[in-house]
Amino acid sequence: MEAESKDKIVSIEKPELIAPPDWKPVIMGILCNWCSYAGSDLTGTSRTQYPPNIRIIRVPCSSRVDPWFIIKALQTTADGVLISGCHPGDCHYISGNYYARRRFLVTKELLKMVGFHEHRVQFSWVSAAEGAKFAQVVKKVTDDVVKLGPLHLYKKENFNR
Amino acid sequence: MDYSNQIRDIAAKLFAEGKIDVFVGYRMSGFDDNQVPVVITDPKETSVLVFTEKSVFNLTNYLKADHTRNKKVGVVVKGCDSRSLNLLLTESQVKRDKLYIVGVACEGVVDDKGNKMQNCMECFIPDAVVFDEMLGKPQGKKDYIVNADITELATKGLIERGKYFEEIFENCIRCNACRHSCPLCYCAKCCIDQETSTLYNGTNTSSSAFHALMTWSLHLAGRCVDCRNCEKACPSHLPLHLLHKQNEKVIYENFQNHLAGVEEGDRGAFYKYSLKDPDDFIM
Amino acid sequence: MSFSTFVTDKAGLQKLFEAIISKHETYAPVEKFGKYDYKKVSSLKECDPDSPIAMTMSVKPLFFPRSSKIMKYESNSAGTSVSETEDDHLAVPRVILGVKHCDARGLQVLEAVNKWDYIDSDFLKRRADTVIFSSRCDKADTHCFCTSLDYDVENLDAMDVALVNGSGGKIYVQARSEKGENFLKESLDQQSAVGSQQPAMDDIKKQYEAFAASFRLKMDYKDVNEKMSKRFNSPAFEEASRNCVSCNTCAFICPTCHCFKISDVKIKDTGVRYKSYDSCNNVYFTLEAGGHNPRPAKYRRWRQRSMHKFVFYKERFGVNLCVGCGHCAISCPVNISIFDVVNHVASSPLES
Numbered sequence: 164m165e166a167e168s169k170d171k172i173v174s175i176e177k178p179e180l181i182a183p184p185d186w187k188p189v190i191m192g193i194l195c196n197w198c199s200y201a202g203s204d205l206t207g208t209s210r211t212q213y214p215p216n217i218r219i220i221r222v223p224c225s226s227r228v229d230p231w232f233i234i235k236a237l238q239t240t241a242d243g244v245l246i247s248g249c250h251p252g253d254c255h256y257i258s259g260n261y262y263a264r265r266r267f268l269v270t271k272e273l274l275k276m277v278g279f280h281e282h283r284v285q286f287s288w289v290s291a292a293e294g295a296k297f298a299q300v301v302k303k304v305t306d307d308v309v310k311l312g313p314l315h316l317y318k319k320e321n322f323n324r
Numbered sequence: 325m326d327y328s329n330q331i332r333d334i335a336a337k338l339f340a341e342g343k344i345d346v347f348v349g350y351r352m353s354g355f356d357d358n359q360v361p362v363v364i365t366d367p368k369e370t371s372v373l374v375f376t377e378k379s380v381f382n383l384t385n386y387l388k389a390d391h392t393r394n395k396k397v398g399v400v401v402k403g404c405d406s407r408s409l410n411l412l413l414t415e416s417q418v419k420r421d422k423l424y425i426v427g428v429a430c431e432g433v434v435d436d437k438g439n440k441m442q443n444c445m446e447c448f449i450p451d452a453v454v455f456d457e458m459l460g461k462p463q464g465k466k467d468y469i470v471n472a473d474i475t476e477l478a479t480k481g482l483i484e485r486g487k488y489f490e491e492i493f494e495n496c497i498r499c500n501a502c503r504h505s506c507p508l509c510y511c512a513k514c515c516i517d518q519e520t521s522t523l524y525n526g527t528n529t530s531s532s533a534f535h536a537l538m539t540w541s542l543h544l545a546g547r548c549v550d551c552r553n554c555e556k557a558c559p560s561h562l563p564l565h566l567l568h569k570q571n572e573k574v575i576y577e578n579f580q581n582h583l584a585g586v587e588e589g590d591r592g593a594f595y596k597y598s599l600k601d602p603d604d605f606i607m
Numbered sequence: 608m609s610f611s612t613f614v615t616d617k618a619g620l621q622k623l624f625e626a627i628i629s630k631h632e633t634y635a636p637v638e639k640f641g642k643y644d645y646k647k648v649s650s651l652k653e654c655d656p657d658s659p660i661a662m663t664m665s666v667k668p669l670f671f672p673r674s675s676k677i678m679k680y681e682s683n684s685a686g687t688s689v690s691e692t693e694d695d696h697l698a699v700p701r702v703i704l705g706v707k708h709c710d711a712r713g714l715q716v717l718e719a720v721n722k723w724d725y726i727d728s729d730f731l732k733r734r735a736d737t738v739i740f741s742s743r744c745d746k747a748d749t750h751c752f753c754t755s756l757d758y759d760v761e762n763l764d765a766m767d768v769a770l771v772n773g774s775g776g777k778i779y780v781q782a783r784s785e786k787g788e789n790f791l792k793e794s795l796d797q798q799s800a801v802g803s804q805q806p807a808m809d810d811i812k813k814q815y816e817a818f819a820a821s822f823r824l825k826m827d828y829k830d831v832n833e834k835m836s837k838r839f840n841s842p843a844f845e846e847a848s849r850n851c852v853s854c855n856t857c858a859f860i861c862p863t864c865h866c867f868k869i870s871d872v873k874i875k876d877t878g879v880r881y882k883s884y885d886s887c888n889n890v891y892f893t894l895e896a897g898g899h900n901p902r903p904a905k906y907r908r909w910r911q912r913s914m915h916k917f918v919f920y921k922e923r924f925g926v927n928l929c930v931g932c933g934h935c936a937i938s939c940p941v942n943i944s945i946f947d948v949v950n951h952v953a954s955s956p957l958e959s
Contacts, residue, residue, distance in 0.1 A: 165479060169396065175482070176483065176486050177483075177486070180485070226348070230539065230542040230543075231515065231523060231539045231542070231543075232536075232541055234535055234538050235523050236532075238531055238534070238535060245341035251599070251603065261598075261599070261601065262594060262595075262597050264597075264603045264606060265575075265579060265593060265594055265597060265601055266542075266594055267481055267573050267605075267606070268574060268601075268603075268605065269542065269545050269546075269574050269575060269576060270542055271539065271540065271592075271605065272570065272571075272574045273541065273567065273570055273571060273574075274538075275546075276434070276477065276478075276480060276485060276489075276536075276566075276570050277485065277486070277538070277567075278473075278483070278485045278486025278487075278488075278489055278490070280482060281485075284553040285607065286605065286606040286607065287586060287607035288603075288606055288607070294372060300607055316367065316486065316490075316534075317490075317493065317530065317531045317534040318531060318533050318536075320527070320531065322528065
């Protein structure tokens with residue numbers, strides 16, 4: 164993890180809210196079973212280090228991801244969301260990720276419009292052989308979310324941290 | 325724009341010929357010069373039907389399965405209404421052979437104060453796209469215009485937009501009038517209201533409003549026809565079109581200029597894909 | 608018992624409002640997106656205590672909130688513990704300005720059910736801690752029919768302080784309860800006291816005829832009540848409710864509707880239990896755990912709603928549940944008025 168700076172940790176969407184100095188981001192990761200989840204498995208077996216802030220949920224395909232999951236994650240404990248699937252053309256279900264990427268773009272733009280920073284929700288294509296890429300992706304997302312600070316928008320009532 | 329007489333004649337004829345059991349149209353409200361929907365089952369009542377620039381409500385809302393199930397229905401549709409009808413037909417919520425569609429080449433409708441509605445000023449397809457009979461002279465398709473409020477919002481900063489939307493979500497009372505007035509929301513039980521789901525939030529707070537409105541607009545993305553039923557229904561007068569028009573803009577600009585319900589057999593933007601869809605935002 | 612009446616004018620009233628806002632926690636109608644809702648205000652500029660009649664949302668959420676926490680719970684290996692939530696921010700001494708007569712009467716009507724089989728101490732405490740300033744309307748709006756229902760021109764007891772427009776630009780500020788009396792005594796200087804409430808009452812009676820004549824909607828309530836109680840099985844309910852889209856708007860907006868649902872917001876076994884508005888018009892209202900829906904058909908739900916408003920509540924508590932404010936008709940997506948539904952049923956032929 165990054166060393167804590169002496170500056171206060173603020174939430175980029177609400178700069179008036181200051182986080183406790185021991186705040187650590189929580190990233191929710193939704194990985195497709197066939198490519199990204201296997202890829203993350205490879206990262207683990209290769210002993211490649213990546214930040215432990217990500218909590219992984221496995222889905223059969225990236226197109227299983229309903230925008231609702233992203234909204235629920237953002238409204239509960241998550242400060243950031245990462246969704247990862249197979250590369251276009253390599254989907255185990257042939258075309259799932261083609262449908263998914265349409266939904267991802269619209270969801271991302273809508274969340275941006277209502278006031279979420281665009282780095283709160285990020286997407287990647289990670290194949291089963293790309294263990295190193297997965298670690299890079301998680302590191303990038305975690306670094307981005309650390310810079311953005313904790314998320315305070317529209318949290319469900321007892322999830323404010 | 326006044327097709328009241330024609331519609332009365334058509335409805336009377338359809339009843340007389342036994343082609344319909346029910347006719348869905350507009351009638352005067354009885355308390356001011358605005359109009360409300362009317363569902364007519366008795367042929368003698370067709371004299372109340374009217375159609376003018378005050379005929380605002382998207383009547384296809386009444387074609388959702390539980391209202392007119394298994395009946396032969398006559399309905400009046402404007403341009404936007406007919407697009408939502410196209411989607412309902414493709415999504416198997418209505419049967420084409422049980423419908424008699426009176427299409428109108430719409431010249432735009434007005435709100436309660438008499439001003440032309442914003443969606444009419446930006447309308448790109450005023451003529452009904454599916455019909456058995458067309459009233460009025462077709463005006464043809466116009467160019468798609470990005471909603472003016474969306475363009476203005478895009479110029480504001482992140483925090484300013486955040487504050488603006490926070491006020492909107494705080495003023496939502498979770499009455500669900502928007503969902504029930506939307507013709508394309510026909511799920512027997514909305515996913516948001518499923519109490520058995522861990523994603524359920526049964527409160528009426530602003531976080532619940534965010535959850536409901538965002539999920540609703542994302543499930544409607546690519547299918548919304550901008551009829552403004554939702555906005556007119558909202559008791560808090562929330563500018564719900566901002567969410568839907570934002571989605572419409574992203575879809576139009578990125579997915580081969582797709583617009584909901586224009587072609588027959590259209591199922592919305594999320595039911596198809598192109599190999600050329602942008603994915604440079606994906607790592 | 609007679610309470611004090613003070614005379615002032617428009618400028619004096621503005622000064623009174625400003626003084627109240629500066630000294631007390633005050634709620635008033637605030638305009639947002641073209642609709643008025645009661646919000647806490649810190650200056651007279653933010654609000655409009657003389658808001659137009661039909662634009663105001665009901666004051667009910669300040670006493671029976673749209674969503675309120677009722678308890679917290681935590682479950683772990685040691686057992687389950689239940690605790691109180693934070694202090695109720697609505698049960699503090701406060702003043703509400705600009706409450707219409709119908710809305711204030713709605714609160715009075717709600718007290719009956721809140722003192723019935725379960726004493727709802729939250730609601731009663733909030734009411735006890737609040738001073739309600741009510742303004743009388745000069746004329747009816749499109750959907751109003753308050754004069755037809757339990758309306759007593761001299762009964763202003765639903766509010767603590769009544770504002771009456773008198774002749775010649777006079778405004779009477781009249782206490783209608785002990786709470787209102789004490790409040791006014793400390794807010795207004797004694798020089799403007801008129802002493803008796805008679806001139807205000809005389810003015811009200813004079814204006815009443817013109818006021819009552821301005822109503823488009825009038826009904827003979829006793830007749831309607833009697834007819835409806837005999838028409839439970841009438842097909843007129845189906846005809847009248849055909850346009851309804853079964854959203855929850857009318858019940859949420861209504862100043863007297865009080866149905867609620869309980870839901871938990873939780874992480875695993877720790878959470879908060881909420882009480883939120885519900886509507887009997889909703890398709891899944893009181894859907895039972897086994898899957899049975901007591902009222903799947905729309906006309907049954909409308910029958911329940913209109914009978915509850917105009918027959919059942921009166922039978923049980925002696926007051927009519929509907930106060931004739933017309934908010935439901937204005938807010939309904941298709942402008943269905945309970946007045947029209949009830950009249951349609953009452954005037955329908957009796958089935959043998």
